[in-house]
Amino acid sequence: MSRTEKILWGIALVGFLAGIAGLIQRFTGGHTVAAYGTYVPWGLWVAVYTTLVGISIGSFLIAALGEGARIRALQPLTGIALLTALAALAGGLLAIWLDLGHPLRFWKLFFSTSPTSIMGWMAWLYTVYGILLLVLIYLKWARPTSPLLRPLFGLGLALAVIFGGAEGALFGVVSAQALWESALVPIRFLVEGAASGMALVLFLAILLGYLEPEPGRFLRWTLLGLLLATAVLEWSEYSTTIYAGIPAKVESLRIVLFGPFWWVFWIFQIGLGLVVPIILLALSGERRVWLGVAGGLVAFTSLSAKLNLVIPALVVPELEGLRMAFTGPGLSFDYFPTLSEWLLAVWVASTAALIFLTAYRLLPAMRARPA
Amino acid sequence: MAQEIQTRIRTLATRRAFLARFASGVFASLIAPAVTSGVLDQVEAASRERTGVGPALTPELPEGMNGQHPIERMLKDLQRALQKPVDQRRWAMVIDLRKCVGCYACTVACIAENKLPPGIAYRPVITETRGTYPNVSRRFIPRPCMQCENPPCVSVCPVQATWKRPDGIVVINYDQCIGCRYCITACPYAARSFDSGYFYSDFEGGSPQPYELLPSPEYGENRVRRKDASPVGNVRKCHFCLHRIERGQLPACVLSCMGRATYFGDLNDPQSLVSELASRPNAFRLKEEMGTEPKVFYLV
Numbered sequence: 254m255s256r257t258e259k260i261l262w263g264i265a266l267v268g269f270l271a272g273i274a275g276l277i278q279r280f281t282g283g284h285t286v287a288a289y290g291t292y293v294p295w296g297l298w299v300a301v302y303t304t305l306v307g308i309s310i311g312s313f314l315i316a317a318l319g320e321g322a323r324i325r326a327l328q329p330l331t332g333i334a335l336l337t338a339l340a341a342l343a344g345g346l347l348a349i350w351l352d353l354g355h356p357l358r359f360w361k362l363f364f365s366t367s368p369t370s371i372m373g374w375m376a377w378l379y380t381v382y383g384i385l386l387l388v389l390i391y392l393k394w395a396r397p398t399s400p401l402l403r404p405l406f407g408l409g410l411a412l413a414v415i416f417g418g419a420e421g422a423l424f425g426v427v428s429a430q431a432l433w434e435s436a437l438v439p440i441r442f443l444v445e446g447a448a449s450g451m452a453l454v455l456f457l458a459i460l461l462g463y464l465e466p467e468p469g470r471f472l473r474w475t476l477l478g479l480l481l482a483t484a485v486l487e488w489s490e491y492s493t494t495i496y497a498g499i500p501a502k503v504e505s506l507r508i509v510l511f512g513p514f515w516w517v518f519w520i521f522q523i524g525l526g527l528v529v530p531i532i533l534l535a536l537s538g539e540r541r542v543w544l545g546v547a548g549g550l551v552a553f554t555s556l557s558a559k560l561n562l563v564i565p566a567l568v569v570p571e572l573e574g575l576r577m578a579f580t581g582p583g584l585s586f587d588y589f590p591t592l593s594e595w596l597l598a599v600w601v602a603s604t605a606a607l608i609f610l611t612a613y614r615l616l617p618a619m620r621a622r623p624a
Numbered sequence: 625m626a627q628e629i630q631t632r633i634r635t636l637a638t639r640r641a642f643l644a645r646f647a648s649g650v651f652a653s654l655i656a657p658a659v660t661s662g663v664l665d666q667v668e669a670a671s672r673e674r675t676g677v678g679p680a681l682t683p684e685l686p687e688g689m690n691g692q693h694p695i696e697r698m699l700k701d702l703q704r705a706l707q708k709p710v711d712q713r714r715w716a717m718v719i720d721l722r723k724c725v726g727c728y729a730c731t732v733a734c735i736a737e738n739k740l741p742p743g744i745a746y747r748p749v750i751t752e753t754r755g756t757y758p759n760v761s762r763r764f765i766p767r768p769c770m771q772c773e774n775p776p777c778v779s780v781c782p783v784q785a786t787w788k789r790p791d792g793i794v795v796i797n798y799d800q801c802i803g804c805r806y807c808i809t810a811c812p813y814a815a816r817s818f819d820s821g822y823f824y825s826d827f828e829g830g831s832p833q834p835y836e837l838l839p840s841p842e843y844g845e846n847r848v849r850r851k852d853a854s855p856v857g858n859v860r861k862c863h864f865c866l867h868r869i870e871r872g873q874l875p876a877c878v879l880s881c882m883g884r885a886t887y888f889g890d891l892n893d894p895q896s897l898v899s900e901l902a903s904r905p906n907a908f909r910l911k912e913e914m915g916t917e918p919k920v921f922y923l924v
Contacts, residue, residue, distance in 0.1 A: 283820065283856065291818050353803050353804055353857075354802065354858055355801070361800065365784050372782035372804065375782075423806075426780075429776060429810050429811055430809055571814040575814055578751070579748035581822075583820050583822070
């Protein structure tokens with residue numbers, strides 16, 4: 254085990270152990286330990302779920318493009334990308350499972366699926382995608398020359414694009430939330446997810462010392478393109494919203510841009526998640542350190558974009574005067590995650606990291622050749 | 625002695641006469657403008673009408689004084705509707721905002737009826753202040769579930785735990801709901817609540833109070849609320865007191881309204897009070913532009 258790997262294990266274990274406190278509180282206190290409730294029904298855990306699922310899609314795209322679309326430059330990263338996709342998917346599903354009011358009833362998603370609900374479709378899409386990931390990891394590990402690999406990767410590519418968009422559509426179809434209701438949201442989810450997943454694989458590949466010049470170059474330009482596309486999409490969404498002036502939508506956007514958590518947008522989402530990585534990727538050449546920093550920044554700040562989508566839409570009252578109409582726990586339009594929510598989020602992310610590290614250790618064939 | 629008394633009476637009479645004349649003069653100067661502008665004629669005419677001499681006025685009197693009491697009429701409407709098959713009923717509510725005084729009796733009655741925990745109110749009352757000083761007015765807007773004809777909360781539920789009944793009431797199956805809260809985000813009226821599991825005793829210390837252990841009659845299920853079982857962890861909402869309707873009773877909020885501002889009945893019955901009120905030109909619905917077709921009408 255390399256020194257870097259040991260450090261990663263250490264960080265993941267510390268996070269896992271610290272997060273157990275949040276897990277215990279979640280099971281003993283139910284949802285009373287969280288700051289979300291009736292008026293802001295979704296919070297940090299939903300943002301973590303969408304972020305991790307996006308990362309899973311993005312990292313899977315590397316494997317699918319390499320093996321399914323035969324982009325040779327990406328093929329050395331297939332193994333690490335598949336493991337990242339699996340770990341991120343597991344973490345995302347774990348976050349949303351713990352967010353349910355009745356986690357033990359999750360099976361109803363399969364036996365009583367509503368055909369009109371995008372969330373109902375997602376349950377099946379996640380299942381198919383998760384099984385496909387496991388099959389692909391097995392084939393890549395046990396039968397790397399199997400003829401099934403290419404068609405399965407092709408299927409996975411189509412699936413990743415479909416459910417990457419569907420993840421955004423889950424928000425985009427909600428007409429009651431002005432900030433969500435937009436045809437750009439599914440596209441943003443897909444592009445942002447692709448960027449964050451590819452960025453994480455780039456970061457891990459550099460950290461673990463497996464990045465060759467060719468995949469590095471390919472990822473650098475692809476990531477740069479995705480980040481520029483993200484910037485265009487965000488500019489397009491925000492500028493048209495402000496110009497159109499629909500009050501509820503503008504109010505949500507005002508909260509994103511100038512509200513009490515303005516720094517999440519300007520510092521994390523735009524500064525560290527977009528501007529700095531674009532500069533690094535565009536100007537720093539092929540130097541691994543800077544590529545790794547850019548990748549890490551994009552991956553680790555991707556949560557901010559999801560937080561800025563999920564929460565600001567919900568903190569604007571649906572009806573004026575509702576804020577003071579009745580008071581009590583859960584009847585607040587102000588949301589900031591509780592310590593329990595943060596701890597559980599850390600536990601989920603650490604669990605995902607441990608799944609990755611365990612698989613990475615147990616399946617040496619999945620590792621790329623050292624650069 | 626007698627002469628002295630006579631003198632005093634004369635003096636008094638003179639003084640009285642003076643005061644009477646003075647007062648008459650002042651009064652005449654006060655009413656002169658009214659007389660010249662015909663106000664007194666109008667007052668006199670009104671007085672004649674009140675005594676039945678002229679045509680009747682249309683005063684803003686409570687309906688009970690104008691004929692059949694609205695509660696009586698709504699109960700009859702309800703009985704008539706219950707005679708019909710369930711799919712031929714269409715329950716609706718009309719709230720007269722001119723009569724709502726913001727007493728919150730409906731909010732409290734609903735909480736008491738459905739045994740709602742802290743942080744859950746199916747029918748909050750929104751206070752709206754309009755205008756600027758000195759022209760300021762207040763309006764109270766009770767907000768039950770709108771029981772939409774096209775409920776956006778139903779289609780998003782991933783497990784078919786919520787649906788619109790044939791009579792139009794949107795209900796939730798607590799045993800089916802997984803608590804994902806997607807429906808809460810989809811409701812444009814914020815009419816759905818998440819039961820996080822709070823008890824009043826959580827804020828007072830100690831174990832649940834006896835009143836918290838009373839069974840809720842919602843959906844006729846008589847569930848006793850516990851921390852580890854539904855409806856804790858579920859989404860909850862107003863159901864027009866379905867359990868009461870099915871017993872031939874009016875919803876708790878309707879009965880408790882002291883301003884008689886809330887009406888309930890079958891919109892499919894053209895003779896019902898709600899049909900009559902909902903078709904008035906001063907009726908409106910919240911966020912009509914959303915296309916949800918609410919069945920709660922407001923009169924302004």
